[in-house]
Amino acid sequence: MMKTMTDELVDKGEAARIAARQLAKVSGGVRNQALLNIADRVVDEQDAILDANRIDLDAGRQKGLPEYYLDRMMLDLERLEAIASDVRSVASLPDPVGEVIEMRSMPNGLQVGRRRVPLGVVGVIYESRPNVTVDISTLCLKSGNAVILRGGSDTINSNTALSDVIRQAVAEAGAPENAVQLFQSTDRQLVGRMLEARDYIDLLIPRGGQELINRVARDAKMPAITGGVGVCHTYVDKEADLDMAADIVFNAKVQRYSVCNAMDTLLVHSTVAPAYLPKIASKFAEAGVEMRCDRRALSLLGPSNGGRALQVIPASEDDWSTEFLALIAGVRVVDSLDDALNHIQTYGSGHSDAIVTEDYSAAMRFVDEVDSSAVFVNCSTRFNDGGQFGFGAEVAISTNKFHARGPMGLKELTSYKWTVMGSGQVRT
């Protein structure tokens, strides 16, 4: 059957506006019920979801997509159950909507307060992971926002099946199903039009690579969260506990290297470099970490100095500003805390930076002077995460300073309104 020609952006944009207004009146109980329904249906309707996913996977194999990419696209019962479990845990979080942030009685008797309200309509552009469809829908529903999703073309069937399930679950709870909409068009021009759609989208969240994020930062006509790129440092100070520093640096680089809060560059004070570098190098060698070293680190770690097969090569200037997302670390010897701070200011991306030290003043200066979304003393940069900060869930990690910085959870998906309760007051 022929579809009537329509403009999907305008149609879904207008529907989202209406749904957002309806959702703003829906109680937290109903929004939670919608989430619990989603959790149930994602598992109950596994057949339809997994059939759709198989179509995407077959098409992906035919296109020759790489195995790691197909794995990100893949759903199975275990993954659906994990998704359902995440949805239930978001449902169990306190309702951010309606929370009174502050309330004061003024001298004239006015009660002046601020109350959290939803932002309105959130637009999300993402790539191949179908779980994002559920994660983001859940966080938006919980925070009272309508959402318009633009997923990657490789998972259009999986995303459509999941968004159908979500919409049914939402309607079943008595909330507006258009609170969650997925663009059916996978036309690339749609992204450009979304960036212009101020009238329909109040906040744009790009989840994808550097190119997408740069484009959104440059061209979006509405507020957008840009972040996700972390060139992260750990500085091992001359007063560091070197065993602790080895554990922290190893964890920051190796525990999960494909994420934005993994360490990229290791800075080591020259006083401790001769003792510390061989120590961390031997741990790195076991994990297969390649070390891209400055001249001084190289001379301390030359092939003659390593008992095992160290992967030690000279660093290029570009390495200092690279987010590796791989088992690679830049390594530089510095002569002072100031040199470390300068390096971080010059090459860092303001994401996650750590110092390892037992020196009180060095710790304080590092926390004061490093201008990043999260600054760490004697722990791993990997802790820059909504879950680790007690949010329960996150939509993104912002490196903006405006509105939200660092992990964005439910509260960061809200705005507020001032409420002023009087008994006849006028201004004089």
Add this chain to the structure above:
Amino acid sequence: MMKTMTDELVDKGEAARIAARQLAKVSGGVRNQALLNIADRVVDEQDAILDANRIDLDAGRQKGLPEYYLDRMMLDLERLEAIASDVRSVASLPDPVGEVIEMRSMPNGLQVGRRRVPLGVVGVIYESRPNVTVDISTLCLKSGNAVILRGGSDTINSNTALSDVIRQAVAEAGAPENAVQLFQSTDRQLVGRMLEARDYIDLLIPRGGQELINRVARDAKMPAITGGVGVCHTYVDKEADLDMAADIVFNAKVQRYSVCNAMDTLLVHSTVAPAYLPKIASKFAEAGVEMRCDRRALSLLGPSNGGRALQVIPASEDDWSTEFLALIAGVRVVDSLDDALNHIQTYGSGHSDAIVTEDYSAAMRFVDEVDSSAVFVNCSTRFNDGGQFGFGAEVAISTNKFHARGPMGLKELTSYKWTVMGSGQVRT
């Protein structure tokens, strides 16, 4: 002497970046001393300031600028003393920088907190009032931000004299004088270039008319506060105390009509309209308020019904979405709270809206459902003001939902960073 050709935007932008980093390390005591020095010098150096102001006023008179406009440009000793007094009161406010917003101990022993930090460099585009030069500089210095000012060409001499005084006062306190810079160029193209200058400006604040604000909202490549346009409503419910409603509506319209939080449209429930409208009309008549009425209000207020010379004319459709900034009010009779809510949603600008009622449910619904920066029950919309909300000072009133909504004070000129203090923790 010939000035070397330079690019003022690039020069001042780079200088602001450096100054912002220096200012971030300056203690609150030094920042306050800078403010107290400004307060002293603005009065001590009145001769230079008033001489410069006279040059602007003479030029303005020659250009035939209107008297009200010349009055806004004008400085005298009394005004300088009032400015100095405002600066001292900002100095006396608590330091927003470094305030710990929250701090938690996590189960693994990490102490996770959020600490307020300056935004960086604030750009401000404003028009003819030279006091803005001091107000904004003061608020930015107090909140640890560097500021780049772009004032109107009509007051370039006054603004230059004031910014010279401010820069000397800042340097004298031991803070970087480039924390406050004023563009000397009054070239109109400079505004367009400021909108593009993401690398130099972290937050743009336009203070001016609708045209400037629309342009900034559309074209600014960095976060911007847009607001200032208030189409504000007061709804007199069928359960209103009509005397209270008369006082509140009169105050909202008349006490200061040239500001964004003044009432524009009066909505009256049909049950009380016959009793209420003649009452408010006679108060309005005394103050010279013109009432632009819908058909039903008109029939209740026809010339035959008014004892005095009422200024009652039919409203046009455009009147409902007009910010009058004058002694003019739209007047409409509605049949229900729902009709009032619909009117506000359709025509309002999300700025300041009030209900007058003794009905609990009506008050609750109004507060819940009106999506404005501030919502008022039984008091005047004129209270939407940083001073009235206890901020001490404000830079603007935002009708955005992102970052800050409603009055923006010192806290709204800050961001935060996460600080994580550990003792060797790693992620597992």
